[in-house]
Amino acid sequence: MGDVLTTSRRPRARSGGAAPVIELEGAGKTYRTGSIEFEALRGIDLRIVEGEYVAVVGPSGSGKSTLMNVLGCLDTLTRGTYRLAGEDVSELDEVELAQIRNRHIGFVFQQFHLLPSLPAWRNVELPLVYGGVAPAERRERAHEALARVGLADRVGNRPGELSGGQQQRVAVARALVGDPALLLADEPTGNLDSVSTADVLGLLDELHGAGRTVVLITHEHDVAERAERVVRVTDGLVQHDGPSGRAAS
Ligand SMILES: Nc1ncnc2c1ncn2[C@@H]1O[C@H](COP(=O)(O)OP(=O)(O)O)[C@@H](O)[C@H]1O
Numbered sequence: 001m002g003d004v005l006t007t008s009r010r011p012r013a014r015s016g017g018a019a020p021v022i023e024l025e026g027a028g029k030t031y032r033t034g035s036i037e038f039e040a041l042r043g044i045d046l047r048i049v050e051g052e053y054v055a056v057v058g059p060s061g062s063g064k065s066t067l068m069n070v071l072g073c074l075d076t077l078t079r080g081t082y083r084l085a086g087e088d089v090s091e092l093d094e095v096e097l098a099q100i101r102n103r104h105i106g107f108v109f110q111q112f113h114l115l116p117s118l119p120a121w122r123n124v125e126l127p128l129v130y131g132g133v134a135p136a137e138r139r140e141r142a143h144e145a146l147a148r149v150g151l152a153d154r155v156g157n158r159p160g161e162l163s164g165g166q167q168q169r170v171a172v173a174r175a176l177v178g179d180p181a182l183l184l185a186d187e188p189t190g191n192l193d194s195v196s197t198a199d200v201l202g203l204l205d206e207l208h209g210a211g212r213t214v215v216l217i218t219h220e221h222d223v224a225e226r227a228e229r230v231v232r233v234t235d236g237l238v239q240h241d242g243p244s245g246r247a248a249s
Pocket residue numbers: 031032033038040058059060061062063064065066067
């Protein structure tokens with residue numbers, strides 16, 4: 001999997017100069033079900049700069065997935081602002097959000113969300129299909145991305161022919177194929193055994209080492225420890241911890 005280090009993105013200086021990828025100010029999200037309202041995010045300020053590896057932790061129901069959906073432009077805030085890579089996305093419509101997602105964000109979910117009838121490389125090329133990339137280039141980039149995650153010899157296999165860990169690596173390849181500024185992973189190891197968990201976390205470490213901005217959502221403490229910064233979510237609010245063990249100053 002060493003090829004992953006050839007990934008092109010590199011962080012700028014960690015302190016001071018690094019460009020912000022995520023800027024949330026006073027971010028709030030209220031769900032409405034009939035006449036019932038629930039405030040899932042209650043005013044969050046959060047800044048994540050290029051090249052950071054951040055874990056978002058918190059108990060079930062604390063708002064992690066809501067936050068992930070907002071950060072991933074899968075859902076919008078009901079108050080406050082969200083700037084992604086410098087662009088205010090708070091007021092964009094569905095079509096504009098889809099374009100932003102395609103251009104800037106790679107997703108990895110707990111359920112791998114692969115299409116079972118398609119071979120690995122066809123799954124990986126999908127973001128490029130939506131992005132309007134020509135077929136020959138899609139094929140080449142999908143094969144490259146699979147080689148980067150150590151699956152060069154599995155490009156033609158369907159998801160059902162792969163282990164859970166391999167399927168999640170296909171999902172990581174799909175998240176990377178468009179060279180996004182931000183990799184968002186929501187409980188990416190939640191369905192994996194310990195060997196596959198180590199495998200996928202090792203891959204995220206390598207991607208971070210190569211300069212990717214990674215946001216990992218987890219409720220598992222030992223998974224969160226892999227990141228250089230931990231953001232704790234409790235009842236829709238965040239509490240910022242100092243950098244943990246391996247972090248830069
Ligand atoms: N679509 C929704 N409609 C109403 N309430 C929701 C919806 N999605 C999540 N919630 C509520 O918002 C809170 C936060 O949920 P979620 O963000 O999924 O938390 P987590 O990922 O930390 O478990 C929970 O109380 C949940 O029941």
